[in-house]
Amino acid sequence: KDDLVIDQFDDAAPKYCPKPHTAWGFKTMTKNIGAYGKLSCHRPNKLDEEHREAVQWVNGSGQVMTEKYKDNGWRSDLKTIGYDLLQLNHYALRSAESFLIKRQRGRALHVDRSIGINYWVRMDWGGNRDVTIKRNVPRVRAEMARLFEDAELKRLHDEGFAWHRNKATELHNTPEFKELFAQALETKLTEMERVAFALTLDMES
Known part of the structure; x- marks a missing residue:
């Protein structure tokens, strides 16, 4: 469907979901002060010791995270989870047809791992409706209309x-x-079955 992803999908994982390990993964907004030597998929890595004291990690609620995140870690835990100021939605699957195309393309990061039904079950974690992002839909549509005034952009x-x-x-x-x-489409799991399946995958990865 040629429509905004944020307006099409609002079935979400539970807000409290410490497992599987993929559920509370985060992305990082950072100012480059030369503290890290590498930008990775979720976060900057390879901290320069000379910049250690200048670096401060805060969560989506603006609260200071534990010291360990200066060096590594790409997911929140019970001590660091927070969405009061910022929430980033991850549409890992979208439609079943989009899933097929993602399967053919392969993973963007773990290129040695295939995308199969295990990936679908792990990421198809729904049952909770989250419409918080939809407050932005009118502004996004207005901006898209402005951009599509460019005939070449609309053609692309x-x-x-x-x-x-x-x-x-x-x-x-x-x-x-x-x-x-x-x-x-045929895989229908109860909440308990889904948890058991996800925890099994956690132990394998």
């Missing part, structure tokens, strides 16, 4: 959407992906 958007739709159709006609699509 339409071509990108058409490519995505055609790729989904192509994959539906491929036995491997057709089977995966059916598996994803």
Whole structure:
């Protein structure tokens, strides 16, 4: 569907969800003062010891996190979780058809790991409605309308959407992906089954 992701999907994991380990993963907003030698997927890494005292890590509520985060860690825990000032939604799956395309593309980070039904079950953690981000929809739509006044930008958007739709159709006609699509739609787990499955994957990863 050619529409805003933030307006299409509002089924979310529970706010209190310390497991699986992927549930409370965070991204980092940072000012580059030369303190870290590498920018990674979730956070900067390789802290320069000369900058240690200048670095301060705070959570989404603006509260100071524990000292260990200066060196490593990419997820919150019971002591550091907080959303009072900032929340970043992660749409890992979106639609089942988008999942097929993601499966074909492969992972952006762990390129040696495949995306299969285990990934779907782990990331399809719903049952809780979260519409907090939808307060931004009117502003986003207004900005998109402004951007699409540029004919070239609108053409590129339409071509990108058409490519995505055609790729989904192509994959539906491929036995491997057709089977995966059916598996994803047919997999119905109770909350307890989902927790057990996710914890098993936690121990394997």
